[in-house]
Amino acid sequence: MKRLKILIVDDEPITRLDLKEMLEENGYEVVGEGKNGNEAIEKARTLQPDLIIMDVKMPEMNGVKAASVIRGFSDCAVLLLTAYSYRELIEDAKKASINAYLVKPVKERELLPAIEIAFSQREQLQTLNEKVKKMEQKMEDRKKIEKAKGILMKEWNCSEEQAYRQMRQKSMSNQMSLIKLAEQIIERS
Structure with a gap:
């Protein structure tokens, strides 16, 4: 099985560190990190990850807006993290074609299945686009x-x-x- 390349984007360094440790312990490759939506866009272009795990509320540009921009040039899966679960935020995430959504604090037992589901959706979408x-x-x-x-x-x-x-x-x-x-x-x- 191909090793997934993951980009982590969160304005909290401790959250990025925790996620990176969880991911690497479970065999994923963390190819980069960012602290805001602008960095997410820049790193998504250069690193071409399979999946981006991104916070919603960040300085400069939030995760939903960044995901919308990234969708314009990449078919990577996007998993959003947030401390909030407002209905409006969920609707915005759906419009931005977000693959998965987790509420913080993130637990490993929730994160790993969400990653697999998000990646599976990405593969299904790629297959459908090819067809x-x-x-x-x-x-x-x-x-x-x-x-x-x-x-x-x-x-x-x-x-x-x-x-x-x-x-x-x-x-x-x-x-x-x-x-x-x-x-x-x-x-x-």
Whole structure:
């Protein structure tokens, strides 16, 4: 199993130290620490962690705002820590696509499952995003094939089935993918 790279961001040095010890004792790699939202953003860019454990209330920029910015360039999981459990804060965290939320003081028996769940959600989201990209590519390819068929139907005054059959035959005889052939037909028209 891959060793998770974790960034800890909290304005309290003792909290960062406690978290780092808990994490390293349990086999996680702490790749960096920060004390505010701006440092979280900067370190997330440079260190590319798998997970950020971040306090909500910090100077300069809070954890929810920092997480929103980080979501713009990273798909790392984010676990928020706070001494507060206000409903409004929970709603803000959901809008920022936070993966997990723990109320301080953090106990190891709560932290470790939250990390695993947050990371699992991250992996599921990555898998889903990859599937969406593949489906989008298939749709684009299909559109090109349909366009090429339309061009051949006009040029040869033939049916859709005949145009497609001709494309398939040419694709196989030239050992070329159907999409490459479609792109050539579109390009020359």
